[in-house]
Amino acid sequence: MNAFLDGCRAVVGPAHVLTSPGDLIAYVTDHRRRHIGAALAVVRPGNTEEVAAIVRLCQQHRVPIVPQGGNTGLVLGSVPDTSGNALVLSLTRLNRIRGIDTVNDTLIAEAGCILKNVQDAAADAGRLFPLSLASEGSCTIGGNLSSNAGGTAVLRYGNARELCLGLEVVTAEGEIWDGLRGLRKDNTGYDLRDLFIGAEGTLGIISAAVLKIYPRPRAQLTALAAVRNPAAALALLASAREHCGDTLTGFELMSEICLQLVQKHFPELHSPFSQRHPHYVLLELSDQESEQHASQLLETVIGNALEAGLIEDAVVATSMAQSAQLWKLREHISAAQAAEGKNIKHDIAVPISRIGDFIDTTDRLLAEAFPGCRLVTFGHLGDGNLHYNVSAPEGMPDDLFLARQAAVNRVVHDSVHRYDGSISAEHGLGALKREEILRYKSPVELRLQHAIKNALDPLNLMNPGKLI
């Protein structure tokens, strides 16, 4: 292995080959701090050619590669296993915005660019890059694409996949595929772009991407509506889509317990309602015309919904500042749940039309099997995607609760499957759900997946043990 590491040093310089345990720990520990792996080394190439050279060295020496961006994933997709055989290939030095074209409305970013920096680069050019998610201050665009990240603006703008026109990829053979096309239409062969997107680094390494940018909305306004149940929330969604079309850019559901936890752990954040309600919906409009137009539209939607009895109460933000306050309630749910103790997360999606039934049924099944468990349900209702998280009954110690994780997962995932849903809507499979998914995919689909993996990474060196 010394020859291999010397080879790496020759490519990237000795300063960018890390081997001491103190240097490695941040790279081998996962974001939720539930897994600590081991690595031969961490290598930090400075450009695409160096990535390719490192991959060729790994091929030659049969060293498994774990590509890593901001290491903010939730499914153990970007950390090595405990064998210590693998190299962590950190993309964070590939952090240049290579260019921005405000006529084509595209931006070329290297894989290691932090999402927030991509958003800022677009904003500086008077444009919007709409991908937005909790870890945007530290996650990287390469990881976002490799895991096909979702977030809060999917309703209007789609997942990371829909925001990407072209890729540069280092293949498993250490070649560079220049697919950095800035085209809205290109039907000249198989869709390699979408194959690498969402592949979690198991087919090759995304080193740069052409991203779509959009005109910046003139106004973004938000309302918080209290509803009796998810069915009422769905009726509100249909009505809002009917009236607002694509102006509706966010539609988030939160159960009452979410708001309770936020208020408990972040007392400076207040519910705007005097009474409690079973569920809440956060709606966001992004308007191309004016704040006045957005405000009128929002008033109309909320007014109609109150009149039709779809909602029990509502507050409509009349300024961007008030909108931001309402978003804070939504954004602090994960932190509040973490402060309350360990929890079991589920990132699920079902067809939107079945989401009410899914919640009712699964809530009941869990209450029967795990009396007292608390259902911290929130998420992107407009996309059919819920973070259907389960917290321990009050007073139960963390370890006792986590011992039931597999059983809890089984109840939830089996239910998702019965509702034709997905057990990973936006987080990917990683190492965490790689076994779990085998229960739910057909043999035909698994065979197709393996055929692709074998075709593009026959030595199984690209992020082995993840996704497939």
Added chain:
Amino acid sequence: MNAFLDGCRAVVGPAHVLTSPGDLIAYVTDHRRRHIGAALAVVRPGNTEEVAAIVRLCQQHRVPIVPQGGNTGLVLGSVPDTSGNALVLSLTRLNRIRGIDTVNDTLIAEAGCILKNVQDAAADAGRLFPLSLASEGSCTIGGNLSSNAGGTAVLRYGNARELCLGLEVVTAEGEIWDGLRGLRKDNTGYDLRDLFIGAEGTLGIISAAVLKIYPRPRAQLTALAAVRNPAAALALLASAREHCGDTLTGFELMSEICLQLVQKHFPELHSPFSQRHPHYVLLELSDQESEQHASQLLETVIGNALEAGLIEDAVVATSMAQSAQLWKLREHISAAQAAEGKNIKHDIAVPISRIGDFIDTTDRLLAEAFPGCRLVTFGHLGDGNLHYNVSAPEGMPDDLFLARQAAVNRVVHDSVHRYDGSISAEHGLGALKREEILRYKSPVELRLQHAIKNALDPLNLMNPGKLI
């Protein structure tokens, strides 16, 4: 081969195995009537299981398969070669709408559904299926997906790819992959859906799809603007996007010669302008609020553009009927050009920011190389996609002109390549551009494409000689 055909008859019934030359001719002749192939037979299965059984028979007897829908393609993708070895597998009997869900906003259509029927099914449910293109009265949704069709609403809604959430596919091994998911988010493995979309039937046969449907706009209004040059059209595009956001659903360019040909061959269609102008732009707004709101928005965009000197003149439709009249000018260009004589079509895309330079440069190169040739340039400027068609100099016989096809293609496609464009934006490669594309793709990309083909269709029986 008798045993094979008997096997086919046993699967689909003797009435659906066609072998007589009179029965075959429509299936082996391409849409533009420039190619007549030959086939062992045409088989018309009635459901997905029958498709799978026929594919298994083909595997067993090593018979190449040419899947076919409405046979309206322009690149020889759905017709057999002249060897007579292949089976044409017609999907037209798989023509059921399996279901429609107006809460999830999805529709499940079988591959053989005619596009117009899918649009109508959505409309009957109060929804919009936005894919729209010239052959919508006879093309099928399976073909639309297999060729990733574009059309006139891509600016807002994307290509066929973006309108599909899930697929049912018969694999090259004759298995059925049930990927008919109606989910907006699902990150559980490689993106098989997007691999089969645009694969032109070379990896498997799409038998059904989950399609996205949308709220129907309350109003669609159109304006026709006269501009000096493509650069002015681009400035108008930027301004319209800035003001209208996603309300802008169409942005089509036409050169003066297009309008002249339409008026010559369809004298009932009049230009709304008293003077001639070098280029015209057709803008369409689709508004979720009201006809009045759309009308105001359109007046503002056109008013601003006149004031800024971006456009020379404009007519704004004040009713749906007037809008339809303006669209007719655009829709009759292809027919007018065909009536004028044979022409050489190019379905190209370049980055939007480079389209003005591309047109100027390529017009000049063609004028130098082929004096007198007429450039019938029109298309989806908002997507960077032009039908950059070349008609013969006036008076030149068709065959003399078509003898120069390869040389004309070379000039145009080399220019496209220099502008980082695509030689097939929305029509696919088929047999027509399969050799041509080899000039422009990198060896790395071609190797990746072949690896996928070999992995999923190792016997090369799925639409051989097309795309790859």
